[in-house]
Amino acid sequence: MQAMSNTSQPNTPAHPPVAAKRPHSFTHHGITLSDDYAWLRDPAYPEVGDKDVLAHLEAENAWFEARMAGQKDRIDGLFKEMRARIKEADKSVPQKDGDYLYWIEFEEGAEYKKWWRRPVAGGPDELILDEVALAEGHDYFRLGAIAVSADGTMLAWSVDDNGSERFTARIKVIASGEILPDVIEGTLSSLVWVAGDKGLVYSLANENWRTDNARLHWLGQSVESDVELYHEDDEGFRVGSSLSANEQWLIIGTSDHETSEVRLIPAADPLAPPILVCERAEGVEYDVDERDGLLYIHANDTHENFRLATAPLHAPDQWTTLIEGRDDFYLTGFDLFRDFYVVEGRVRGLDRVEVRYYDDPSRIEPITFPEASYEAGLADNPEWAVEKLRVSYESMVSPASVYDYDVADKSLTLLKVQEIPSGYDASLYETQRLEITARDGTLVPVSVLYRKDRASSGPLHLYGYGAYGIAIGPGFSTTRLSLVDRGFAYAIAHIRGGDDLGRAWYKAGKREERMNTFNDFVDVAKGLIAQGLTQAGRISISGGSAGGELMGAVINSDPDLWGAVVAHVPFVDVLSTMLDESLPLTPGEWPEWGNPIEDKAAFELIRSYSPYDQVHVQAYPPLMVTAGLNDPRVTYWEPAKWVAKLRELKTDSNELVFKTNMGAGHGGKSGRFESLTETAEEFAFILWQLGVEA
Numbered sequence: 001m002q003a004m005s006n007t008s009q010p011n012t013p014a015h016p017p018v019a020a021k022r023p024h025s026f027t028h029h030g031i032t033l034s035d036d037y038a039w040l041r042d043p044a045y046p047e048v049g050d051k052d053v054l055a056h057l058e059a060e061n062a063w064f065e066a067r068m069a070g071q072k073d074r075i076d077g078l079f080k081e082m083r084a085r086i087k088e089a090d091k092s093v094p095q096k097d098g099d100y101l102y103w104i105e106f107e108e109g110a111e112y113k114k115w116w117r118r119p120v121a122g123g124p125d126e127l128i129l130d131e132v133a134l135a136e137g138h139d140y141f142r143l144g145a146i147a148v149s150a151d152g153t154m155l156a157w158s159v160d161d162n163g164s165e166r167f168t169a170r171i172k173v174i175a176s177g178e179i180l181p182d183v184i185e186g187t188l189s190s191l192v193w194v195a196g197d198k199g200l201v202y203s204l205a206n207e208n209w210r211t212d213n214a215r216l217h218w219l220g221q222s223v224e225s226d227v228e229l230y231h232e233d234d235e236g237f238r239v240g241s242s243l244s245a246n247e248q249w250l251i252i253g254t255s256d257h258e259t260s261e262v263r264l265i266p267a268a269d270p271l272a273p274p275i276l277v278c279e280r281a282e283g284v285e286y287d288v289d290e291r292d293g294l295l296y297i298h299a300n301d302t303h304e305n306f307r308l309a310t311a312p313l314h315a316p317d318q319w320t321t322l323i324e325g326r327d328d329f330y331l332t333g334f335d336l337f338r339d340f341y342v343v344e345g346r347v348r349g350l351d352r353v354e355v356r357y358y359d360d361p362s363r364i365e366p367i368t369f370p371e372a373s374y375e376a377g378l379a380d381n382p383e384w385a386v387e388k389l390r391v392s393y394e395s396m397v398s399p400a401s402v403y404d405y406d407v408a409d410k411s412l413t414l415l416k417v418q419e420i421p422s423g424y425d426a427s428l429y430e431t432q433r434l435e436i437t438a439r440d441g442t443l444v445p446v447s448v449l450y451r452k453d454r455a456s457s458g459p460l461h462l463y464g465y466g467a468y469g470i471a472i473g474p475g476f477s478t479t480r481l482s483l484v485d486r487g488f489a490y491a492i493a494h495i496r497g498g499d500d501l502g503r504a505w506y507k508a509g510k511r512e513e514r515m516n517t518f519n520d521f522v523d524v525a526k527g528l529i530a531q532g533l534t535q536a537g538r539i540s541i542s543g544g545s546a547g548g549e550l551m552g553a554v555i556n557s558d559p560d561l562w563g564a565v566v567a568h569v570p571f572v573d574v575l576s577t578m579l580d581e582s583l584p585l586t587p588g589e590w591p592e593w594g595n596p597i598e599d600k601a602a603f604e605l606i607r608s609y610s611p612y613d614q615v616h617v618q619a620y621p622p623l624m625v626t627a628g629l630n631d632p633r634v635t636y637w638e639p640a641k642w643v644a645k646l647r648e649l650k651t652d653s654n655e656l657v658f659k660t661n662m663g664a665g666h667g668g669k670s671g672r673f674e675s676l677t678e679t680a681e682e683f684a685f686i687l688w689q690l691g692v693e694a
Contacts, residue, residue, distance in 0.1 A: 012066045016061035020645035030599040037641040064659040071684040078482055078680035084422035085478040093402050093415045097382040098557035111671030128155050128174050139561050139663040145190045149197040156191040163630040166205055176566040184223055194250055194270045201241045209632045211238050214252045216270050236587040244290045246384050251580045257591040260285045278317040289336045298334055304503040306331040319449030330502035338385040344377055349445050349500045351376045373396050373433045375473035394476040396431040396449040436527030444520045447474035450489040459690050460489040466497030467518040467546035469506035479679050486694045489533050495520035511594045518553040525561050537563045540546055540686040544568030552611025555620055562621040564689035566682045573638040574610040584632050615645045619652035622689040627660040
């Protein structure tokens with residue numbers, strides 16, 4: 001690895017921080033574990049004011065700045081080229097919704113969007129929400145929900161200005177710009193207009209950051225008088241609300257990671273008694289929409305890859321299969337329209353979109369796309385009665401594109417292709433979809449992008465996630481080109497734990513099968529080496545959140561494979577977090593990881609792979625770690641403790657740098673350009689550690 005000298009600036013630390021060891025232990029199932037760095041959790045969290053904790057985080061940040069100072073020119077250069085690939089003055093394709101066309105627009109140099117509309121019948125453009133103005137004076141800004149009233153006269157929106165994911169909702173009259181006195185603080189939800197635009201349905205985050213409610217706010221009345229439409233008593237479930245496609249029904253759903261329950265309330269009368277579609281049954285997930293008194297239910301009750309069923313509104317739990325669940329088709333969702341409906345899913349891991357008809361179940365019209373590997377799906381289609389569907393499409397070599405699909409003609413019309421101002425020639429690149437055999441014989445798909453002129457066995461970046469049934473599709477990325485144009489291959493490992501190949505693929509990487517996720521990632525890396533795409537020690541890897549857990553697990557098990565590792569907001573203190581039911585997410589996470597409080601086998605399994613618990617005396621690869629002080633998903637002390645333990649036990653002199661965003665949360669910095677700074681830092685670290693000079 002290249003050496004990097006410290007700068008001579010005042011107050012530049014000469015050595016990495018050493019966290020104090022303060023003995024602490026806890027006992028479960030007769031097993032006592034020690035945690036000398038438990039003190040890094042501020043007991044007043046979510047307020048973080050402990051002087052020792054803050055001093056340690058600031059010391060780590062100072063060490064990060066000192067070690068990365070020599071990479072400043074490279075970071076600046078990467079940032080400039082990444083920014084040059086983004087069209088600064090850009091706008092989305094307008095979409096009709098009622099009497100207006102709506103679109104979003106970025107102005108030159110702006111970090112945030114402006115939301116516009118104009119009348120379909122003609123008239124001036126109208127600015128309905130200015131994120132730039134709302135973000136002014138804040139280090140962090142994120143728009144949560146945004147909803148125009150049905151009559152088009154009012155706008156409701158919510159904002160988080162510190163990364164805590166507790167949003168404040170406000171309402172304004174669009175024509176005059178008047179901000180109404182209604183202010184709802186602490187939301188974590190959509191905003192749904194009901195009762196002829198007289199009411200707004202939302203969910204509050206409770207003190208443990210759980211949305212256990214659906215509430216109705218009447219415009220003009222105090223928030224204290226808001227009505228709770230539904231309360232969820234199971235602390236592992238979360239509540240959300242939406243409108244049916246025809247906007248006749250308020251849909252209130254509650255679920256954890258593997259069980260759900262849905263209620264319907266007339267949108268015109270939100271205080272009417274709710275209709276329970278079907279009582280929750282453990283392991284059964286379903287979602288619902290309605291058309292002409294008939295419910296459409298997407299459920300996994302008869303097949304793990306889901307079926308589509310129907311039921312009369314007067315007997316909502318009497319389900320009749322419309323589309324059978326199949327092993328070879330993972331039915332991920334559906335959308336109802338007045339004259340037809342659309343089914344989305346995946347076949348062998350590739351997206352499939354089908355138009356189907358109410359009056360002819362045998363009539364199936366798939367939308368065909370030009371490449372063998374891609375991401376595609378319905379985009380924004382807000383209207384009930386449509387003749388054309390807005391569709392999105394991209395691949396690892398094809399920039400994001402927007403199409404209109406004419407349902408009658410079965411034809412796609414290209415409306416927009418993502419523009420890359422600095423230039424992009426797709427013919428210079430090649431993408432492959434490989435299958436690599438894991439140690440148990442399972443074939444694991446891998447999507448790979450590289451330049452056609454790349455030298456064999458060059459550096460390779462491997463990305464993975466592998467949790468919660470979240471698929472990582474083979475989509476396009478402009479930032480990725482900064483590695484690929486420097487001779488890297490970029491690979492996405494579609495490992496078990498995601499649902500890339502269906503629900504069984506997800507189940508094969510959760511709870512008792514969790515080790516498959518980590519093994520798949522390691523085996524993919526070894527397979528890419530065997531195929532001549534790279535070499536051991538020439539592989540950089542990255543992952544965030546549960547993907548950060550993946551990073552922690554594979555550097556414990558196979559440290560020699562990796563030349564550089566980046567772990568963003570990594571979920572690495574898995575055992576302690578799953579043992580603490582007071583934390584915001586823990587009860588809802590037990591279906592994913594297991595409950596180590598009640599289940600000794602779950603305790604032992606989680607302990608066996610939890611990256612923090614498994615740090616041991618050995619050499620580790622170069623590592624960059626990030627955290628967000630306000631992160632409610634992966635609390636800042638998880639990576640802080642992990643880094644402290646690594647510094648104590650690792651036997652190498654490889655780089656270990658750790659940066660905490662003191663004013664941000666799970667997603668890091670906000671803003672389309674500010675966030676590029678962190679990507680530039682990540683890529684600079686990778687290039688530095690792999691000795692790539694360009």
